[in-house]
Structure formats: C-alpha cells, structure tokens
Amino acid sequence: MTKFVALLRGINVGGHKKINMADLKEVVSKCGFAGVQHYIQSGNLVFDGKGTAEAARSKLERAIENAFGFPVDIMVLSENGFRGEVAACPFADGDSPKGELDPKFLQLAFLKGTPDAAHIETLFSAYEGPEMIAYKGHTIHIYFTEGSGRSKLTPLLTDKKLGVPATARNWNTVQKLLSMLDG
Template sequence: MTPYVALLRAVNVGGTGKLAMTTLTRMCEAAGFEKVKTYIASGNVVFASNKSEAQVRSALEDQLHAHAGKRVGVIVRTAAEIAATLARNPFADQPGNRVMALFVDDKLPREPLEGVTGIKDEEVRLGKRELFVHYPDGMAKTRLKIPGERTGTARNMNTVAKLAELAAAIA
C-alpha cells in the first residue's frame, strides 16, 4: 500500500467550507483508504491505499461532493513526495510558519514570479510540483497574489513537516 497525503482546498478557512475531521476520516474510510489520520482542522489527511494518485483524488473528491453538494479541490501527494517537498524547501533557514508550499497540480510557470502581483518583501521559488513562498512579515497583511492559489492549496512548512512525519509512520 502507498501512503498518501491529501490536502483539501478551502476547508475550515475563515469560517468557510466547514468539515469536521471525524467526517473527513469517515469519508476516507468509505473510499477504501486505510490507516486514516487527520491533522489539524484545515483539511489535511494521511492514509494508505492501493489506488493510484488519480484514483485516490477522484474517490475523495466524489465523497466530498456527495457530502458538501459542491466540488472541493483535493491535492494528493505520496508520503515520499511530501518528504521531498520538505527537503527541497529553499527557505529552510526561515521560521516554518513564515514559509508556505503552494501545492498545485497545474503546470508550474517557467519563472516563479510569472503572473504574481502585489509583491513587497515576499520571495517566491519554484519547486517540483509546488511553489515556495517566504513571507518575512507573515501572511496577515500581504497583498501577494499568485495565480496558482485559485486551484492549489498552501501549507506552511511546520504543517508539511508534521504531515511528512505522519505519512512516514503509516508506511
């Protein structure tokens, strides 16, 4: 079985997309996933499955659609990919809560700042299937807009590290 991490987009953020993590656990189990564990109430779940990444995404999206009555975006990565994302962090010397990985399934831009607006002191770097963003002053007052935000989902490096740890434990 492959250990996976699923990152739900716009769940329990700013009072929108309410989803109890116990409900998410039940949905994952109903989709046939094993060793299901959620992490904080923002749509992070680790589990094991014999299905492919595409099959995992589709099964979870179908469960979420049936529950919410609308499509909820899901980004899926293997445990190894999450660990590699953590290892690739170009801002590893910065506080983990000030660095985000924006996970996307769309093609990454050729240049990290392509289409980006509102940049001030933030730094953006290309990853493999993600963009890394360093917010030196935090995210609260940023005006930074990244095109991939519309379809991707971001997690800070502290969360990525914890997800990598949880996913490795179920391998």
C-alpha cells in the first residue's frame, strides 16, 4: 500500500461545489482506498491505496463527478512525491519558513501536470510584484510578502496562464498534511 495526498481544487469556496467531508470520505473509500482522513473543508485528503498517483487521481475525479454532479480537478501525490515537493520549497528549512518569513504568507501551488516552459517563462517574466516565487518540480512556491488577498500574482495562477490547473495550500495546511502522513 502507498500513502497518497489528494488536493481537491475549488470545493466549498463561496458556496460553490459544496461537498460534505463525510460524504467525500465515503466516496473515496468506495473507490477502494483505505484509512481516508480529511483536513478542514477545502478538500485535503490522506489515504492508502494501490497503484499510481495518476490512477488514483483519475479514479477519484470520475467518482466525485458521479457522486456530486460536477467535475473537480484533483492533484494526487504519493507520500514521497508530496514530501519531495514540500522539501523543495526554497523559502523553508525543514518544517519552518526561513529566517523572518511568516508561515501564514507562504503557499505552495500544486500543479496538475507539467506546464509548458513558455507558460512558466511568461508568468515569471511578466510579473514584477513584491512576492517571492519559485517553480520547482510540479509546484510553484510563493511567499506573499503582503498576503495573497490583494496580490496581483493570484489572478495569474489560472489554468489559462499556467496551461495546467493549480491549487494552492498554505504552509500550515501543508504541515498538517505531513503530520497526517506520519500518523
């Protein structure tokens, strides 16, 4: 068995794509996955299963659309894959942001696939904001120096601009998912 992390994109935000976590756990379990745990209402899951992350993603996307009546993009990473993406964060040392960086301003935008290099180059070359950003692996690491709410970077992290869907998680959520993998 392999441990997986699944990050559902855009559920329970602003009253759209509402999914009850107990119902979601049941759907995931019916897909043959075990030990399903969730963290908060925004679609963060840890579970055990067989096969690849890609196979798990495909199975979950079909099952969730069938159960809830709408499609949801899901990023699924194996435990090793998730740990690797988090460890690659250039703004952190281990489980803490570097130096004086505040964890509430650090986010990781997990990508569903590999974006075309031109999309990433366009994003990085066109943006001159105060945020610190880095692309490593299948994740864009972002330190929002003034918070993400008013950032001009946030609207650029779209499917159209990146060429692939993305879903961001703050550093505290990432750390909670790591502790769930350990538990």
